[in-house]
Amino acid sequence: EAQVTQNPRYLITVTGKKLTVTCSQNMNHEYMSWYRQDPGLGLRQIYYSMNVEATDKGDVPEGYKVSRKEKRNFPLILESPSPNQTSLYFCASSLSLTGGGEQFFGPGTRLTVL
Amino acid sequence: EDQVTQSPEALRLQEGESSSLNCSYTVSGLRGLFWYRQDPGKGPEFLFTLYSAGEEKEKERLKATLTKKESFLHITAPKPEDSATYLCALSGGSYIPTFGRGTSLIVHP
Numbered sequence: 001e002a003q004v005t006q007n008p009r010y011l012i013t014v015t016g017k018k019l020t021v022t023c024s025q026n027m028n029h030e031y032m033s034w035y036r037q038d039p040g041l042g043l044r045q046i047y048y049s050m051n052v053e054a055t056d057k058g059d060v061p062e063g064y065k066v067s068r069k070e071k072r073n074f075p076l077i078l079e080s081p082s083p084n085q086t087s088l089y090f091c092a093s094s095l096s097l098t099g100g101g102e103q104f105f106g107p108g109t110r111l112t113v114l
Numbered sequence: 115e116d117q118v119t120q121s122p123e124a125l126r127l128q129e130g131e132s133s134s135l136n137c138s139y140t141v142s143g144l145r146g147l148f149w150y151r152q153d154p155g156k157g158p159e160f161l162f163t164l165y166s167a168g169e170e171k172e173k174e175r176l177k178a179t180l181t182k183k184e185s186f187l188h189i190t191a192p193k194p195e196d197s198a199t200y201l202c203a204l205s206g207g208s209y210i211p212t213f214g215r216g217t218s219l220i221v222h223p
Contacts, residue, residue: 105157
């Protein structure tokens with residue numbers, strides 16, 4: 001089954017404790033991205049990757065890191081989480097984004113930073 | 115700067131009562147306009163891509179249309195299972211998609 005998986009689905013942590021949210025897709029998609037979704041603000045892109053070893057900032061990259069060492073995986077790293085990073089996070093992938101392209105979203109990770 | 119505005123924020127319909135959701139946009143060089151459906155606690159699910167003014171796409175009770183300034187998602191004879199948040203997004207000059215805040219649709223039986 002074609003899908004995007006994320007882990008963990010729920011995470012409660014404390015300020016300053018490094019964490020990683022994993023994302024994996026099995027569709028051989030080139031383009032992957034991370035979003036955060038907050039009430040009243042909608043979906044905002046954090047980082048995106050056009051292919052292996054090619055990542056770039058989205059609209060809200062501060063406080064986040066990503067890496068793309070393999071085509072299928074695109075982990076999101078919070079080196080020193082803060083309470084304002086409490087949010088619902090989605091990973092997404094698509095075949096490409098040139099000319100527009102449907103994105104497949106993962107199930108989401110609900111992060112709470114105390 | 116690309117912008118997407120969706121209206122209304124929330125819409126309540128009776129089963130069978132057709133209506134339309136609006137997505138107004140400004141963009142420099144439209145690559146594509148997308149509609150997604152999002153159920154509570156889940157990731158958005160792709161519905162349609164529209165590329166140019168005049169284009170229309172249909173799927174079951176949903177029909178998406180596009181002009182140079184806005185897109186409509188028409189829902190014909192909705193059923194309770196159509197209840198969800200509908201998101202509009204566009205891809206413009208950059209590779210950063212811009213999403214609207216969504217329209218929350220509730221269809222009462």
